[in-house]
Amino acid sequence: SIIMALKIRKIYSPNFNAKLRKKNFIRFIIFHYTGMKSEQSAIQRLSEIQSEVGTNYFIKKNGEIILMVPDLYIAWHAGISQWGKYRFLNKHSIGVEISNPGHRFGYLSFSEKQIDSLIKLSRILIKKYKIKKKYILGHSDVAPDRKIDPGEKFPWKILYKNKIGIWHNLKKVKLSSTRGEAISVRKVNLFMKNLSKFGYPGKSIIMKNKRKYKKLLVKAFQRRFRPELINGKIDQECLLILHNLLSNKA
Numbered sequence: 001s002i003i004m005a006l007k008i009r010k011i012y013s014p015n016f017n018a019k020l021r022k023k024n025f026i027r028f029i030i031f032h033y034t035g036m037k038s039e040q041s042a043i044q045r046l047s048e049i050q051s052e053v054g055t056n057y058f059i060k061k062n063g064e065i066i067l068m069v070p071d072l073y074i075a076w077h078a079g080i081s082q083w084g085k086y087r088f089l090n091k092h093s094i095g096v097e098i099s100n101p102g103h104r105f106g107y108l109s110f111s112e113k114q115i116d117s118l119i120k121l122s123r124i125l126i127k128k129y130k131i132k133k134k135y136i137l138g139h140s141d142v143a144p145d146r147k148i149d150p151g152e153k154f155p156w157k158i159l160y161k162n163k164i165g166i167w168h169n170l171k172k173v174k175l176s177s178t179r180g181e182a183i184s185v186r187k188v189n190l191f192m193k194n195l196s197k198f199g200y201p202g203k204s205i206i207m208k209n210k211r212k213y214k215k216l217l218v219k220a221f222q223r224r225f226r227p228e229l230i231n232g233k234i235d236q237e238c239l240l241i242l243h244n245l246l247s248n249k250a
Contacts, residue, residue: 010067015076017073042058054076056095057121063117103149136166140220176237
């Protein structure tokens with residue numbers, strides 16, 4: 001049915017673990033953007049052995065989906081990453097790379113065809129592996145100290161409306177009036193505690209400077225759930241959004 005409607009081309013990548021994993025190991029879907037000047041060079045990089053980066057799926061600008069590493073193989077896409085009690089997420093996730101030049105080369109909005117394919121592919125994977133809504137994440141969610149993709153233009157809200165992933169259910173007008181509103185130190189600490197409770201990695205595996213990491217962590221949260229302003233400062237709006245997300249936990 002749905003699978004038939006999805007035309008998937010195969011361009012295999014060598015960048016995966018040779019050992020098969022069990023189906024129930026797959027808990028997460030992690031979205032990335034390619035962050036390269038051209039789509040062709042991104043496909044090439046993901047399919048050459050020297051690069052040591054791979055992905056399970058690749059979504060082209062025209063919406064075409066390419067299978068690079070079959071689901072039951074662990075593709076090398078997330079690297080040093082963590083979410084909740086999970087660390088080094090490759091073994092528990094399916095990686096989806098979406099063609100986009102990214103922040104370095106003139107970050108673009110994702111195309112309608114890409115979004116359409118994203119929705120179709122995600123639905124299939126969610127159903128097949130019983131993936132929880134809260135385990136559909138961006139690369140920057142699981143590696144805030146290293147990554148900013150898929151970035152603030154990624155259509156999280158549209159995906160949510162299509163029952164993929166999570167989003168808050170607060171009214172936009174009410175929310176934006178609290179943007180930039182300062183909060184007490186106690187509330188800042190509560191926010192940081194709640195970020196870890198939510199799943200964000202409270203401590204960095206690679207970064208020593210705690211203050212610098214905290215700012216990157218807040219930016220990762222904003223990039224995902226408050227893309228209108230990414231400044232690394234915790235305000236009342238951030239507080240409300242996180243509180244709402246935790247109380248609606250899927």
